[in-house]
Amino acid sequence: MNWLLVVVGAMVGAPLRYLxxxxxxxxxxxxxxxxxxxxxxxxSLVLGLLTGAAVGGAAGSRLQLLIGTGLCGALTTYSTFSYETLRLAEGGARLRAAANVAASVAAGLGAACAAWALGGLL
Amino acid sequence: MTAPHRPEARPVRAGQAPVVAAVAAGGGLGAAARYAATLWWPTGPDGFPWTVLLVNVVGCAVIGAFMVAVTEVWSPHRLVRPFFGTGVLGGFTTFSTYAVDIRHLLGTGHPGTALAYLAATPLAALTAVWLAAAAARRALRGRHRLAPATGSKGGARA
Structure with a gap:
């Protein structure tokens, strides 16, 4: 059952990323x-919200597997993020490559923190 | 990255259905593999998230080699890249867990671990994709004539 939740969530998250x-x-x-x-x-925002809600007891473990591990895990990607950064650097756009890393980490972490706080209020 | 014969960023059409299905199938497989890794090698809630770090680094190394193979050496079936690159590797690696785990470590009074994890993941991921792409170019050069690299066109579907 847990596996099914992860796979179903990911089968929504991955095409959502593509589209x-x-x-x-x-x-x-x-x-x-x-x-x-x-x-x-x-x-990162959705997973932060969900995890904040789960810490407060407002989201159960099944929802975490479906939406967290499955959907959010597959919606987000580190492999493409790294590959695109490499392509920018290889193409001579080193500043944009560095900006991509800095902006993604800062915005992802900021979104996770803000949403976690919001989720805790649920 | 987009195959050279495909115009960039066309609106989604009905013909995209097999591509979307391939991405979904690959994404399900990749996420299941990531879930399996976290079950096999669980890390404590307040410990350094080694498993997710390794998952992300392995996924980055594989995509580096894979993209060199499919853009510079071979011309595979049009569903290979959506299935494996966008689907499997995209579903296997995760950015959201990375971000939320840092927030968790900060909130539980482990700022040192949080900072180390925050810096180590992009450093290791970028090193992995760079080294794997370079190694793949070296290994595949000679066995196949390298086509000129296509331009950097980005895209989460890589």
Missing amino acids: TDRAVQARFGPAFPWGTFTVNVAG
């Missing part, structure tokens, strides 16, 4: 990996 990335790239172009940035920050 979000396409939509964001169509809007903002390929110069900066805004698509991956968007899904990573959004996923």
Whole structure:
């Protein structure tokens, strides 16, 4: 049952990442990996909210597996984030590569912290 | 990254259904593998999150080699990259758990561990993707003629 929850959540999260990335790239172009940035920050926000709620007893372990481990885990990605950073650096855009890392970590952590506090109020 | 024959960022069409399905199937597999890793090698709630760090670093190394193979050496079936790169590796690695684990370590009075984890993950992940891509280029060069690298076009579907 736990496995099923993780897999089902991920089977929603991964295509959601793909489609979000396409939509964001169509809007903002390929110069900066805004698509991956968007899904990573959004996923960190949702997981922060869920974990804050779980600490306060408002979210159960099944919801954590489905939405946390499954959906948020697959919605966000470290592999594409790293690969896109490497491509920026290899293409000579070292400043943008560094900015991608700094902005993703700062925004992801900021979103997780703010949402955790909010989740604790639930 | 997008295959050169595919225009960048077209609106999603009905023909995208097999790609979306491949991403979903791969994502389910990748996430199950990540879940298995956390069950097999559990880390204490207040300890350094070694398992997720290793999962992310391994996923980054694999994508480095994989992307060199599919963009510079081979032209695989059009569903290989969505399934394995976007799906399996994207589902295996996670950014949200990384961010939330740092928040957890900060909240439980482990700022040193939180800071070490915050810095170690991107450092190790970027080193892994860089070394794996370079190693793959070396290993595959000679066996296959390298096509010129396509431009950096980004995309969470890599």
